Amino acid sequence: MTEITMTPETRQSAHRIQLALLSVLIIGLVIAPFVLYPVFLMKVLCFALFASAFNLLLGFTGLLSFGHAAFFGGAAYFTAHAVKEWGFPPEAGILLGVVGAAFMGLIIGFFAIRRQGIYFAMITLALSQMFFFFCLQSEFTKGEDGLQGVPRGHLLGFIDLSQPLNMYFFVLAVFAIGVFMVWRIVHSPFGMILRSIRENENRAISLGYSVNLYKLAAFVMSAALAGLAGGLKALVFQFATLTDVAWQMSGEVILMTLLGGIGTIFGPIFGAAFVVTVQNYLSTTGFPVTVLTGLIFIVCVLVFRRGIVGEFNASRLAAKLGLRSRN
């Protein structure tokens, strides 16, 4: 059993390289607000967290949800309402958004996990559309106007988040915690079982795992983390609107994740950054964004199915760096 001790060692060197890349990324994100527009960066971080949360389900559990906008946009409403109407401090407002999204995840997940594949996706879509119409009709969302002028408030009572840099570093910290949580869940004993379910659900059942409970747990975790991103976004833009709960938002997060690379930690982050950048650029030109996103989607499915990060991981360079993905 001597060889077995070699595995952790080789993996450790891969880990070291990954840590080095991670440090570069973090340093870049710390310097970025001094070079780029902070609101743009914060938008990227919110969507990157949203896509990472989504990927926990699609990439690591094998469940394609077409209703994640409900958790993202729902949490945005909850946070915005709590902060604006009830005077919650920002951290409590976000927490409420997370709890609300988790609860919605429990309900939608409860019905969806009973079905598989396309039926699963359709149930999540149908239930999230029901939530959309609820938001459209309901008093507390202010209908088409949305909740406007949400104050960012003071973090822990003394950090003024109306200062762009303060807000940026707050968002960066929440993003880092959120992505760390995804990473932790994926690389945990529980995460192994999720992967086994993704790989072969019947086999997991035959080994005695009540897979529906595992799927539901993953669904709730993914919804809660999507809610974290949504609540954060409500504070960044200081409003919550119907766009965040619309089905197009569910489609967008699928696109980001596929484009970046499902089943990788960094894929959704790069995918989100790419899509947000393109959207920002195009919004100044008047070129129809949906046409381009559609095109990107087709190219992605046809040419690089593994996504940006997935293709990189499968490349020779990645193999040399010891990054070859094992998922």
Next chain:
Amino acid sequence: MTATGVNEKPGNHQNPAASRVVLTARDLRRDFGGFTAVNNVNLDVYHAKVHALIGPNGAGKTTVFNLLTKFLQPTSGKITLLDHDITNMAPARVARMGLVRSFQISAVFPHLTVLENIRIALQRPGNLAVQFWLPLGRLDVLNDRAMELLTSVGLENEYDSQAADLSYGRKRVLEIATTLALDPKVLLLDEPMAGMGGEDVGMVAELIREVAKTRAVLMVEHNLKVVADLCDHITVLQRGEILAEGDYATVSNDERVKVAYMGTDHD
């Protein structure tokens, strides 16, 4: 149509008193729409015995396995495992009670390593399956047991390969090792040797003989040489119904069996 003759009664094999019944099926039936895939099937599976379920393609062998393990709900009939009625139990719960199956089509976790495959099975009894907050390194406590199991099937050198990269036969071997990792009380193997190379067949036959000393084995197998060598009791299924039962000599001399099955498949 019912099976006739002295072999009709289930559990009619030599020395039933010496062994105890661990798994029974009574009047098992399963319809798919208007088609009855399994009808009137009675089985008694004994501790420390190898029981073969044979029959031509489409006879309903896999369906019987699906019913016994509760992957399919029987239309009617009753199943008991270790004196518990499991007829309406969820499949994962049946597995946790000690009835573990393998699949006709190789069922491994393709993008996990060989070691990780075995560890998935070991995680549940080891209470290391729900901890989403712990690092993966915690699973290393399972490595020794996992390597022991891999060594017992000659897969120890491939422990770090992806399961998808193994040959078909080796995948089946891994699947059996994974099944054994749960230390099941009753083992259901659906054509465990299909697609295996010659030496693996011998090794797996030996392995089954070994594990059957302490547990019940019910296996579907087309290789009649393996059945003759390994199995204490044989049930022949045809068009969803039991055609004959008994030890190999009894079954292979049965005229109906010769016509229905062996006539086409033997030699």
